[in-house]
Amino acid sequence: MAFEQMRKLAVSSKIFTQINGLKDDDKQAVSVFLNRFRMGGDIELIPLQGASDYLLALPKQDLALVLKLVGNVYLTMWVGGRQQAVAWADMHRCEINSRTRSVQVYEVSTRAQEKEDKQKPSLFEALTDEQLFSIGLPEERLAVVRAVTDESGLVGIQAQLPERVYEMLTWFVQGESWDRIVEAYREDVEDQKAMPATESGLLDSGHFRIVESEEELRDIMDKPLAQWRVFLHPSQRQLVDRRWHGAARITGGAGTGKTVVALHRAKHLVELPDWTEKDRLFFTTFTRNLSVDIEAQLRTIVSREHMKRITVLNIDAWLATFLRQHGCAKSIVYPGKAESVYERAWRAAMIMKPMDLEFSDEFYRDEWEEVVLPQHCHSAKDYMFAPRNGRGVALTRMQRKAIWPIFEEMRMQLNLHDALTVEDASEVAIELIRKTYPNGLFRAVICDEIQDFRPDTLRLLRALTADISKEDPFKEGDLFLVGDAHQRIYARPISFSSCGIEIRGRSRKLRVNYRTTDEIRRVAETVYVGKTVDDMEGGEDEKTGYASLRHGPDPIVHKAESAHEECEWILSEIEALLKSDRGYTESDICITVRTNEQLALYESLLSGRIHIRRISRDSADDPELPGIRISTMHRIKGLEYKVVFVAGMNRGTFPLELTDKEDRDQTSLKQHRRAEEALYYVACSRAADVLFLSCGGIPSEFIPAE
Incomplete structure (x- = not known):
């Protein structure tokens, strides 16, 4: 077929989700139709009445597809039953904003417009009408926005606003400066891949994907679960390109x-x-x-x-x-298990501990790991002049000279075992x-x-x-380099420039959380309220992110007397989730605990009652495999689930109480505390829709007040 006959097609993120809910034969029908349509096939399009001039296509009986022609691009807007398709078209407007030139989709409310409460100031009274219009607010929506007096009111009108407008108003409510919001929008618009242009308007790459080939369309249709594969928010797209x-x-x-x-x-x-x-x-x-x-x-x-x-x-x-490929025969060893090469070498090195100094064994260990190894001190002279910022206890030159034999002996012991620390x-x-x-x-x-x-x-x-x-x-x-200092659970703060x-x-x-609901985000961030975290470049960072654009139920807290009683409650909640009309499957649910010992205990208490699948350390978690996931908090870092149970939140276990607390200095204790707070933040923020927090004994201080 000649290239001139081909149609330009853009798939919307909304239809992407809807396709996933169709039966297999309906999915196939939509896929075949879209490819035939894109290739220029002779297909009847039925005009629908209304301000947005939608077109209706029928891939098969009682299966309708709503299209919208914008310039030279056909946008796929909605798919489902014919009556539902017509109803959706009646309720939604798709137009090009005259100020921003962006294609906008939003709900046309049939409800009576709420009058502005004169007793309460508008949430956006600091913004002029012109400022609101400049970010793409349709003029007909101005009164609706002006009537909002609190954040819940903004959530209530979310569907009535273009998604980009709602997002920027949310940024403002959460404390972002208006100048920064406008600047971010301008950066997005200037990036042609973030906001690709049609003949008459700009498409948001977070909501529309222009299909470039039959292979690309097939790939999109075959794997509709992972939207991140296809749609990138403009702020993400411009960082990529x-x-x-x-x-x-x-x-x-x-x-x-x-x-x-x-x-x-x-x-x-x-x-x-x-x-x-x-x-x-x-x-x-x-x-x-x-x-x-x-x-x-x-x-x-x-x-x-x-x-x-x-x-x-x-x-x-x-x-x-x-190192192995380049002839280094030495193995890399790590601290940890009592009988490891590393720990045996350290015990041997501590024989060199000076008897006239009253420092704890833990002090010497921290000195080795926080000063000697990071700064590659290989001689007494190196150590003598090494900075000890943040160590808390000052050392004289004579004290450093007396301590150095411990570290010298440690390296000698490792060398005898043909071993190296990871730093060396x-x-x-x-x-x-x-x-x-x-x-x-x-x-x-x-x-x-x-x-x-x-x-x-x-x-x-x-x-x-x-x-x-x-x-x-x-x-x-x-x-x-990609990261978040609020999720630091292993290393100590360091600046890039020093490296x-x-x-x-x-x-x-x-700046916007797309995974979790705002209710979950707020609970996850409670450990950081009133605190600052380093920004990895010598400064401080207060915020972990702004409000999520999604909302849902408040996290659920349960305090049980024992792990057995707690697991009975978990079982009842899982049963209710799987029977609910929200469509949750076993692989959507994860139970996470703090320690490996807890993992074994909870796995044994739950096995036989429900299908449990421990997340492997050696392979990716395949969502196609059945089973309720169970894991330690360290293992689920980087993963996400619709439902997460943070279980076993008992005092002394989470945050984990140190057995050698008395031997540690304040700097070491503070670092341990920050790591435990980060684990709480990581564990809670794995949940997209529903979060449960529970204990099977004396409640942890991390358990929120009910």
Whole structure:
């Protein structure tokens, strides 16, 4: 068929969701129809009466598709039964805003307009009419917006506003400055991929996707569950497509789409026209399980051929492999189990502890892990002049001299076992890379959960790829770092610049939570009320993200006397969820606990009553597999579920009470507390729709007041 006969088609995110609810034969009918329509097939379109001039198509009997022609593009708006399709068209307007030129869809309310309450000020009284119109508010909606006096009122009129307008008004209510809101919108509009243009208006990439090929349409229709694969909010899209002239950093609270941006950035880079056969991209993260999940997600958006250009591995696994391949016979060892090489070496080193100093054993351990290893002190002189910022206890030169033999002995013990700490292993790798691969090993490195990286691994990342801010001619690549300091559960605060990574002018923050309801977001953030968190560049960050655009029930709190009683309650709630009309399946529900011991206990109490599936450390969680998920809080980091039970929130268990609390200094105790708060934030923010918080004993201080 001639190219001139083809029609330009855009699939909407709304229809994307509706297709998922159709029967298989109806899905097939819609898919066949859309492809035939796009290819220029002779198809009857029935005009519908109304201000929006919709067109009705009938893929099969009693299955209707609502279309809208905007310029040279047909927008798919709604799919379902014919009567319902006509009713939807009567209730919704689709038009091009005269101010912003954007295509807007919103509900035309048939209810009587509420009169403005003169006793209460309008929530938007600080904004002029012109300011409201400038972000795309339809003039006919002005009175409705002016009548809003509180946040619940804004939620109540959500359907009556274009989604982008509702989003920006929500930003304003949550404390964002109007100038920043307008600036963000202007940045989106100026990005042609974020707001692609038709002959008469702009399409929001978060709601519409112009289909470029039959293969793309087939892929969209075959896998309609994961909307993130297809639709990116304009603020996300511009971060993906931007030509960053150096290392870039993307931050944002849980649910703001940071990982989605990182995944699409990888796809964007390996599909660049100038990507050669020698070019490689490294996608890394801190933990093994996260890298497993990321690789599975990448394979849903990147072709098999392009995946050959990408290496996905957690940083420690990559480091061990690299050293082994380059002749280093030493193994990398980690602190942890009592009989590990690391812990046996430390016990042997503590024999060198000076008897005339009254520091605790834990003090020496912290000194080793927080001063000696990060700063690569290999001699007494190195240690003598090493900064000890934040350690809390000052040391004289004589005291440092007396302490140094402990650390010297530790390295000797490790050497006897042909072992290296990860910090020293990173130092060896960096030297190897600089000598052998002066331009780095990869054209680009993308790193998720960057807040959990140690200084040595940050320096390793810098060595792995060239700093393109210093290159001429410019070739897109370098570092793309994604994270959130509020979710730091492993590493201590550190600034990028101190590790040789310069991001000034190339840092952006995602500000809207698209995953969780606002009710869940508020509860998740309670541990940070009145507190600040470092911004990974020497400053402080107060906000974890702004309000979610979604709303739902308040999180449910239950206090049981025992774990057995708590599990009986969990079972009853799960049964009710699965029987409800909300369509939840087993794989939509996850139970998470703080420790591995709790995991074994709760798994044993629930098994046999319901189908339980423990989330593997070695493979991605396949939503197609049946079973209620159960996991520790560390394992579900980076995942999301419609329903989450944060269970076993007992005093002493969560936050976890330290057995050696008396031996730790205030800095160490503060860091432990922050890590536990971050785990609470991570666990709660995995829930999209419903959150349950429970204990089986004395309640934790983290359990909200009922």
